[in-house]
Amino acid sequence: MKYLQTIVGISTILLSASLTTSAQSGGTFNITRSVIAGGGGRATGGTFTMDGTIGQSLAGTTSTGGTFNLQSGCWAGGVTTTIRRALFDFDGDGKTDISIFRPSDGTWWYIRSSDGQVPSAQFGQGTDKVVAADYTGDGKTDIAFFRPSTGQWFVLRSEDGSFYAFPFGASGDIPMPADYDGDGKADPTVFRPSSATWFVLRSSDGQVTITQFGVNSDLPVASDYDGDGKADIAIYRPNGASGAEWWIQRSTAGLLALQFGSSTDKAVPGDFTGDGKTDVAFYRPSNGNWFVLRSQDFSYYAFPWGAAGDVPVPGDYDGDGTFDAAIFRPSNTTWYVSRSTQGPLFVGFGLATDQPVPGAFVR
Numbered sequence: 001m002k003y004l005q006t007i008v009g010i011s012t013i014l015l016s017a018s019l020t021t022s023a024q025s026g027g028t029f030n031i032t033r034s035v036i037a038g039g040g041g042r043a044t045g046g047t048f049t050m051d052g053t054i055g056q057s058l059a060g061t062t063s064t065g066g067t068f069n070l071q072s073g074c075w076a077g078g079v080t081t082t083i084r085r086a087l088f089d090f091d092g093d094g095k096t097d098i099s100i101f102r103p104s105d106g107t108w109w110y111i112r113s114s115d116g117q118v119p120s121a122q123f124g125q126g127t128d129k130v131v132a133a134d135y136t137g138d139g140k141t142d143i144a145f146f147r148p149s150t151g152q153w154f155v156l157r158s159e160d161g162s163f164y165a166f167p168f169g170a171s172g173d174i175p176m177p178a179d180y181d182g183d184g185k186a187d188p189t190v191f192r193p194s195s196a197t198w199f200v201l202r203s204s205d206g207q208v209t210i211t212q213f214g215v216n217s218d219l220p221v222a223s224d225y226d227g228d229g230k231a232d233i234a235i236y237r238p239n240g241a242s243g244a245e246w247w248i249q250r251s252t253a254g255l256l257a258l259q260f261g262s263s264t265d266k267a268v269p270g271d272f273t274g275d276g277k278t279d280v281a282f283y284r285p286s287n288g289n290w291f292v293l294r295s296q297d298f299s300y301y302a303f304p305w306g307a308a309g310d311v312p313v314p315g316d317y318d319g320d321g322t323f324d325a326a327i328f329r330p331s332n333t334t335w336y337v338s339r340s341t342q343g344p345l346f347v348g349f350g351l352a353t354d355q356p357v358p359g360a361f362v363r
Helices: none
Strands: 030-032 042-044 048-051 068-071 099-102 107-110 120-122 143-147 152-156 163-167 189-192 197-201 208-212 233-238 244-250 254-259 280-284 289-293 300-304 325-329 334-339 343-348
Parallel strands (some): 048 068
Antiparallel strands (some): 030 042, 099 107, 107 120, 143 152, 152 163, 197 208, 244 254, 280 289, 289 300, 325 334, 334 343
């Protein structure tokens, strides 16, 4: 998901309290102005800096481009804003990047959607688990892995290429990093099947949240299902002949339980409808069909995109705030992306034995 920020005026010039103390930078923004400098105008995207002060002549203009820096000026708040970031966005332009991890030599390769360059890094071993996410809060995904044998995390900072490591978890845990506390940084998290327990290391205060949720055969599918800017603890339960169940502990909307899919389907949750909420969704490996349960009304739609043997790699590849269906085909090492605004994209990238990074949390 790309950055999405909405600023609403009530009776004076309003902005989220989080923006009154520090600048928000990186990514792609949509900003709707209300009473800021006359209001009514809309700025979308942009390589620009906007310093908010009373009376600036910004109304009625549109700015466009790439990276955005917003400095708070005379704005005061009471309005909650939610920053949404595209998953697996290594260059911070608000788009998911085509990327792979090569177990044979522990190397990472990705195509920067901003300029087409192909950086690489050697970081990890073939048995490590991909947990790439934005742990430092700079708007760029950090290369990272979880080592199941020791329960350690290793993060390569996108800012300067330095790395840090720390223990969090144990052998048998399933890593499920996401932003559970809504501070703009991914929190290291594991689901422990043996006790159906979640352990979340909050980046906001360094404390650990322990929650029992699920059963030992469940798969973690945490995401922001209620649109409040915080990832919700959630599980996908391939339930044999009775189908597949979803259990979601929404942080503001409460518990949600659904039956959607079959036991052989792959969970691919994401915001496919662009409303700021993750939609329950699955991919059917036998025929390459996608099924999406709309978060707005729980109706569903289905469409074909892929074939047997393909690996689903959903993400926001065009930066419009909506998830795109995508697959990696090992047989010809080609990525097929159904972009929602820019049309299909076909790219040859990787080897048949590579792990596509955007598929890291597909269950």
